[in-house]
Amino acid sequence: MRLARPARLARPARLAAAAALAGSVLAVSPAPASAEPTVAHYSSQVVNDGADVYYPSDAQGELPVALLMQGAQVHRMHYAAYARAVASYGFVVVVPNHKRLVFFDQDYYPSQKMPAEAIGWMDDENANSSSPLAGKIDTDTLVLLGHSFGGAAALGVAEESCGIPFCTTLGYSLPSEVKAASLFGTNNKSPLFGNSASMDNQIPVQLVQGTVDGVALPADAETSYTKLENGPKQIVRVAGANHYGITNAQNPAGADPDASAQPISQAASIATSARWAALFLKAQLGDAAAADYVFSTGDASDNGVTVTSQTS
Template sequence: MRLGRTSRLAVAAALAAGLLSAFQAPAAADPAVAHYSSQVKNDGADVYYPAGATGRLPVALLMQGAKVHRQYYSDYAEAIAAYGFIVVVPNHKRLVFFDSDYYPSQKMPAEAVEWMDAEDVRAGSPLNGKIDTDKLVLLGHSFGGAAALGVADGSCGIPFCTTLGYTRPSEVKAAALFGTNNKLPVFGTFASMNNGIPVQLLQGTVDGAALPADAETSYTKLQNGPKQIVRIAGVNHYGITDVQSPPGAEAETSTQTVTQAQSIETTARWAALFLKAQLGDAAAAQYVYVTGDAADPGVTVTSQTS
């Protein structure tokens, strides 16, 4: 039977709708996000979590960029939390090369694990009995992302680690790092990394501080899978902060060509779904490894799944 033009258009529209549905990212678990203040070891911290979530949730530790106050990650943290994570954003202030400011270190994941264990049983905690204390994932920005790469590698290097050795906590399962590379600042070389956990690099194509070419080289230096690099069109170094060039941080020289809301949404979606995929979410894995690249015109993606 031949279909008339109207019928053919209806069938085509139905097929297109079905194809689009297949490509769509899994929705945020709970778009309503609550927030409270806490303390992780000696660091004041902001905690974001899905307000209506039931059961136990994994924790995502956000390791800030150099000199960026934690308050400027509120939109990004909320966006990640909506996908079903407890997002913890500490202000980690310490001395680095005679400068006392916000500089993440590799000891932060171990301190976050201590916080998880204590907060899950603390009377009066909004998260009492809701924390999956066996699952910690890492979010990183710039300097904080570089520190997280050291965690992934299980190695100790100044200025991210100041002890004689380093052991990654077993609770750390994966990392999604924005504006991050492992280029050595003095020598300009890139070290090979034996990443013991899955690592995703999220890189703005107009980043003027952490250059896109350096992220590409760093991706090749990750020796183990799974790994992924997500190139986000029109986004610069501060694409995940609430404002461009947050006060106190180094200024960005490259202009972002998409809105801040767009860059935060895109980056948070890819980071959250990559992390969920590593924790066993099949729908998230389908998106980040199979359908997402074609469905999202704002990114290009390269992955290694093993």
């Protein structure tokens, strides 16, 4: 049973509010490599989690923040290339190392409290005169990136539901700052509870799925996509990518390996996945050029993907 929650804006009103943010968001469309902005990096702290922060150093105006929720047992350093790629489209990408105890294992396991912690970090960092991002953060806007276990935790955030092991409280409230999610190698199939009948997602969700993923199976992503009740929603199938298509290298140390080999290069899987994730998120923040790409022209022009979308 879902606990009663305070009254909130109806979903169409919330999506309209997200679109109204367009004026504060950088307009983005796929650009030549020579036009890509320089991405800077520094280390920070999100509550008790050490974090890497990536941002376009020459961006003008306030930037939305993308919280990257890592895969199980994957250190944040393994997402550097992907985080830089997403940041180049006009995001501050924050990658915390969220370490906690899950089923007697103390390791990197994201939880649903991370978005609220990231929002606190956004406020503090924006007000910190010594930060490279002082006065440059759109503190009303947080989007989610997720990988595997972290993506599953983000699905709980999107659905405003609470389930073990991603959420350990009696209920969960979706922060109003969270606007959309793009999740790689993610589905809602749980070894404890099986598949839920449906997912009443309160924000737009994109699933990015490698076609040769041997850990989070493509069929499970397809099933999860059909169970997302609300649009905009999208599934992007990246040809030849496996479960670690967004990490710096295959089978990062400490994580369970994917026995399914990836026939495309790591650079290609990262670039493709980051492009579709960034532009989907930009589209949900009101960027018309990004929306045109992800919902109209991108599938035909990108030979590395096949895409299914629902825009409303």
